[in-house]
Amino acid sequence: MKAFEGTMMIHQPLPALSNSTKLLLFAPTFSHKLCRSFSAASPAHEMGLRLSKKASSGNTPRHFNKTSSSVKHTTPSAYNQPTQERVLEEESPRVSETTLPLKTSQGQAFPIGVSEVENGINFAIFSQHATAVTLCLSLPKREKLDWQDGGMIELPLDPRVNKTGDIWHICIEDLPRSEVLYGYRVDGPRDWHQGHRFDSSIVLIDPYAKLVEGRRHFGDASAKLSKFLGTYEFESLPFDWGDNYKLPNIPEKDLVIYEMNVRAFTGDESSGLDPEIRGSYLGLIQKIPHLLELGINAVELLPVFEFDEMEFQRRRNPRDHMVNTWGYSTINFFSPMSRYAAGGGGPLKASWEFKEMVKALHGAGIEVILDVVYNHTNEADDANPYTTSFRGIDNKVYYMVDGTGQLLNYAGCGNTLNCNHPVVMELILDSLRHWVVEYHVDGFRFDLASVLCRGTDGSPLNAPPLIRAIAKDAILSRCKIIAEPWDCRGLYLVGKFPNWDRWAEWNGKYRDDLRKFIKGDPGMKGILATRISGSSDLYR
Structure with a gap:
């Protein structure tokens, strides 16, 4: 915690299953935010794929006929903002001619996070108390799906298949090796008195995400409510540290540290x-x-x-x-x-x-x-x-x-x-x-x-x-x-x-006593000498 700025002295003490199912990306004709599940049968298991799309003007996905039905939805906004409940007229979609195949398999529990494996991209996340986990994806170059506006593919994980111990996991074949944004919806017990704070309306960042996408410019007030999602990169060549690169390896006793933002x-x-x-x-x-x-x-x-x-x-x-x-x-x-x-x-x-x-x-x-x-x-x-x-x-x-x-x-x-x-x-x-x-x-x-x-x-x-x-x-x-x-x-x-x-x-006492000496507090000469000479009263 940066409670104070000032001089500090550092003291060092002396010496997997292979069965898969093909999932299709559906584009519904409605323009409000909602989630619909679609399932594809598989010999191994059945898994739904959902596409959620937030309200937008002029960007309604096409390719669907309408079958009207009235469904009541709770429509939450992200980051624990107040929710509103309204009745939405929902259109039952059918598969369009431009479906995107996503072939999935059980995946593996380790490593945690996102990893590239032999048969695709593996996603793994820990949650001991979750009862439901949904992987949310935003793929590159899908101009109709604005992830900041809520448009994401959703893959509910089957706890009978996509869970090992407390790790939830799935592998997706043929997923792009970069520019994919991802997060998770997680649900579970709602008992606050037991310490739980689950809220499946929020798309959450993977704790093990190695890269996080959000607003691009520091302090951009026009994007102050930007959401944050994980992303990954498996296409770039490794960073070139150079043939003559070496670590400084400076002994601790010789360090002269400059603290900066x-x-x-x-x-x-x-x-x-x-x-x-x-x-x-x-x-x-x-x-x-x-x-x-x-x-x-x-x-x-x-x-x-x-x-x-x-x-x-x-x-x-x-x-x-x-x-x-x-x-x-x-x-x-x-x-x-x-x-x-x-x-x-x-x-x-x-x-x-x-x-x-x-x-x-x-x-x-x-x-x-x-x-x-x-x-x-x-x-x-x-x-x-x-x-x-x-x-x-x-x-x-x-x-x-x-x-x-x-x-x-x-x-x-x-x-x-x-x-x-x-x-x-x-x-x-x-x-x-x-x-x-x-x-x-x-x-x-x-x-x-x-x-x-x-x-x-x-x-x-x-x-x-x-x-x-x-x-x-x-x-x-x-x-x-x-x-x-x-x-x-x-x-x-x-x-x-x-x-x-x-x-x-x-050595916080070094900082505090040096400040007192500079301020002119009485009786500080001997204490200052003790601090400058290594604080023998603290470190023996």
Whole structure:
């Protein structure tokens, strides 16, 4: 949590089934939003495919005759906005001449997320308490289906066939290898007092999505209500890190860290950069000579995981005029912030340019440390929820709740990620490994790291499983791991953060006492000397 700006001292302690069914894409003639199920028989199982289309003018799909019937529908809008119930005159569709075949099979439970397998694209998502899961797709170059306007293909998963343990899965053959947007509708128990928050009206982001699509330009007020969906890319060649590329591998004791916000660093015209690259990963590359002049050898980037900078403007509140620039409000833990791509290039370009930035910084001998927020997410609290992913997929697993099903709030932001639950712990570890393997980052600074030291009921743990797992993980072994050792409910662990001889700390007392000295508070000379010489009262 960025409660203060100032100088910090980091202290390091001393030493599958193959049967398939063909699914057809139907285009109904109605123009309001509704969902209809269509089934195709299969020797293995029966699966429906639905197409949902939100109201639009002048874009009514064609190719259907009409058979009128009156059906009552509840018509919800996304992100927990008030719903309206109305009677709609619905037309029974028939198959058009331009059907799109989607051949599916059972799929496999692992890896979680989206993966390319021998016979197609596999989708897998965890939900322990869900009773129904529907995969929603928006295919490229289908001009009649505007995903931001609700037009998506829907594939309900059969729990008898498309579920292994708590993993729901499906494989789709002949699906494009890129430019497909996807999400999930998830339903389950509606008992809030048991900790559940299921709402099948919302299309949710896959927690393991490696790329997230939303609005393209940072702070674009005309798109402030944009939805976010996962996407994937299996067509591009691997990023070329270069034959002479090497990691800086700077010893921790020699680090001189410059903390920065990627967008704010070059966002102003005073940066002298072309407007297309201001506030972007590429813009930061242009300022490497300046960083070298400062004498630093590491940058610590404020959050660069996907977040919604317009979240305050989605409802009336005292901050509804503000844009969230800092980014401590994570939507997804695997995808780089897409609106830091130059020129509104989108998530794939953001991923590519992030790697270009890391490569350039490493080439200059500068390490890259990420400020990461695994203590809470953007989804807020029960009073003003902003459901985009975890809350709707399995709230009781992903978040800490008390005995009455209410969200616990140790992060000061309405919810607390259930970090030491085995499933959530594995998600966090997979995320960290992804940033090391895919993006070559050198370390992490953990926001409100004391939250990661709490059990599933919120009680402090002496030997937190997640903290130990991070310290002992082979892939993370080369990384700097730095804790902000406190949270918003009093678990202050400065000088006593469980470390396994691996974790460093932000020395909050160094910052606080240096500020007091500069302010002229009395009696600070001796304390300042203690802080500058290594805080022997805290670290022995």
